[in-house]
Amino acid sequence: MNASRNRKARQLTSQVAEMGAATPLVIAQRMHRMFGQGHPPGPKEWPEMQRMVTEKMMAFGQGWQAMSLRTLTMWQSQWMAMMMQGNPWLGGKTPPTPSHLLARSQRDMLDVLSKGVAPLHKAALANARRLGPGRAR
Numbered sequence: 001m002n003a004s005r006n007r008k009a010r011q012l013t014s015q016v017a018e019m020g021a022a023t024p025l026v027i028a029q030r031m032h033r034m035f036g037q038g039h040p041p042g043p044k045e046w047p048e049m050q051r052m053v054t055e056k057m058m059a060f061g062q063g064w065q066a067m068s069l070r071t072l073t074m075w076q077s078q079w080m081a082m083m084m085q086g087n088p089w090l091g092g093k094t095p096p097t098p099s100h101l102l103a104r105s106q107r108d109m110l111d112v113l114s115k116g117v118a119p120l121h122k123a124a125l126a127n128a129r130r131l132g133p134g135r136a137r
Contacts, residue, residue, distance in 0.1 A: 022128035
């Protein structure tokens with residue numbers, strides 16, 4: 001793996017680890033707020049419950065959209081590269097090697113995953129800051 005892919009892999013791993021640490025804290029804080037006063041949740045807790053649902057839908061939707069767009073552009077660029085590399089009339093000199101195609105696919109898939117994780121990571125960390133210990137209701 002080259003330096004760029006290593007950096008992307010470390011960044012993706014870091015984002016997933018941060019989400020893994022922030023998510024249980026946010027869930028615990030929200031559960032305490034919703035059911036700390038008894039069941040059913042009080043009227044003050046309803047906005048937080050609604051926010052919880054809508055922000056998840058938005059983050060997942062943004063992630064899927066970004067992954068879909070990156071996958072489409074990835075396929076287009078790989079197809080064009082394969083067409084050009086083996087065709088001297090289009091400026092290509094040598095056909096791609098299997099290791100070149102594998103390296104390109106790994107880099108592109110890291111990009112796709114990063115695009116999908118980014119909105120979830122952003123929402124999870126924003127919630128952890130907003131709902132963290134010591135925050136006012």
